[in-house]
Amino acid sequence: MPLSLYLLAVAVFAMGTSEFMLAGLLPDIADDLGVPVGEAGLLTAAFAVGMAVGAPxxxxxxxxxxxxxxxxxFLxxxxxxxxxxxxxDGLPVLLGTRVIAALANAGFLAVALTTAAALVPADRKGRALSVLLGGTTAATIAGVPGGALLGALLGWRAAFWAVALGCAPAALGVLRGVPGGRGGSRSSADPRLRAELAELRRPRLAVVMAGTALVTAGTFGAFTFLAPVVTEVAGLGPFWVPVALVLFGVGSLAGVTFAGRLSDARPGTVLAVCGPLLPVGWAAFALAAPHPVALLTMTLVQGALGFAVGSTLIARVLYEASGAPTMAGSYATAxxxxxxxxxxxxxxxxxxxxxxxxxxxxxALxxxxxxxxxxFRALAVRGILVEGAGR
Structure with missing residues (x-):
């Protein structure tokens, strides 16, 4: 894999840390700004909505x-x-900055996904994607706990400054590692925006995007409320919450790495094996919750399964949207x-x-x-997951 992919992953790490770190900072933010915690929670929702809308x-x-x-x-x-x-000094201003940060994050990730796909041979998009998404999983392992610790020691504002400073090495990496060519050319061979948007009407692309959204919704829904399961159901102390989060992050990194090695040549294997195991695993997670060792084990396993399936599906979006060379990354991001x-x-x-x-x-998701x-089965059996497949 080109060095530039790893440099892009540094930026994705900083942005992933920003997206997830509020989970450990909301009480301090609410107290400092004099608002209820529930109202401060709008900061998380604003970022997620800004990411979904901002990508395209x-x-x-x-x-x-x-x-x-x-x-x-975007950086x-x-x-x-x-x-x-x-x-x-107030929630409205901070809320506005979260929306702007989400738009910037969405734009960066959309372009980065397209760039990553262009930096490698056509049959290695999944592997390139796994490197890029490794930045997100690294954020859950190190960035989010680190941000929470920094916030506890120096206040929530210090975590924001740390993320801002993290943009510097990312910018240097982009300058040194990313070619200066256009994301899209002005030649007649380059599709117009209307033609690229028309790709969304293709049933295969729509189905893969829907599958991506459903798997991600389940993974992030369970991950967001991991803390009450650890403390209330398993009866563990607050110290075990970051331990569980790190285990989930380690599993996520393992899942992305595993899928990255198979999602180009054998995507059907990943989906056929890990796909059915995903809902079974979440059910086992819920049933194992009262038992600490089993719960922590299933946390690791579900991080791996969720990101293995999710990253494989994201790679499929890039393959299926090959007719939209400048917008494919935004479809995957959305x-x-x-x-x-x-x-x-x-x-x-x-x-x-x-x-x-x-x-x-x-x-259920x-x-x-x-x-x-x-x-998915038709795609895997026929082995046509390449650019221009199914046209």
């Missing part, structure tokens, strides 16, 4: 820019949003973040019934994703 909008805006220019512009906007957020936004909302609705409600919600299996 930002990609469309930057589709004619040189890739390096687009990536640096600069992300940096500025965190600087302003670090000095914000599907990912629709799930990331909807999953916690759906899971939260089940918390009153039980702390394990989000896990059972993940079971994973089963719904399996309804896409006939399409």
């Amino acid at each position: 909008l930002m990609a469309a805006l930057a589709r004619r820019w040189p890739r390096r220019t687009a990536l640096l512009a 600069g906007l992300f940096f500025a949003a965190h600087v302003v957020g670090a000095v914000a 599907a990912l973040n629709v799930g990331a936004a909807a999953g916690p909302v759906l899971a939260a609705a089940t918390l009153d019934a039980s702390a394990t409600g989000p896990a059972w919600t993940a079971v 994973a089963v719904a994703a399996l309804l896409c299996a006939p399409v």
Whole structure:
């Protein structure tokens, strides 16, 4: 894999840390700004919605820019949003910075996904994607706990400053590692925006995007409410919450790495094996919750299964959207973040019934994703998951 992919992953790490770190900072933010914790929770929702909506909008805006220019512009906007957020004296300002940061994150990830696919041979998109998404999983392992620790020691504003500073090495990596060519050319061979958007009407692409959103919704819904399962159901102390989060992150990294090695040549194997295991695993997670050792084991396993299936499906979006060379990354980003936004909302609705409600919600969402299996099976058996397949 090219070094530039790993440099892009550094930026994805910083952005992933920003997206997830609020889970450990919301009480301090609410106390400092004088608002209820529930109201401060709008910061998380605003970021997720901004990511889902911003991906296609930002990609469309930057589709004619040189890739390096687009990536640096989005990094600069992300940096500025965190600087302003670090000095914000009220929730409305901070909320605005989260929306702007989400738009910048969405734009960066959309262009980065397209760039990653262009930096490798056509049959290695999945492997390239696993390197890029490794930045997100690394954020759950190190960035999120680190941000929570920094916030506890120096205040939540210090975590925002740390993320802003993290943009510097990422920008250097983009400058040194990403070619300066255009994300899309102005030649007659390059499809117009309307033609690229028309790709969304293709049933195969729509089904793969839906499967991606459903799997992601289940994974993020259960992950968001992992803490009450650890403390209330398993009866462990607060110290074990970051341990569980790290285990989930380690599993996620393992799942992405595993899928990255198989999702190009043998995607059907990953989906056929890990897909059915995903809802079974979430059910086992819920049933094992009262038993600490079993719960922590299943946390690791479900992180691996969720990200193995999810990253494979994201790679499929890039393959299926090959007719939209400048917008494919935004379609994958939008599907990912629709799930990331909807999953916690759906899971939260089940918390009153039980702390394990989000896990059972993940079971239902994973089963719904399996309804896409006939399409996935056809793709795997026929072995046509290459650019231009099925046209």
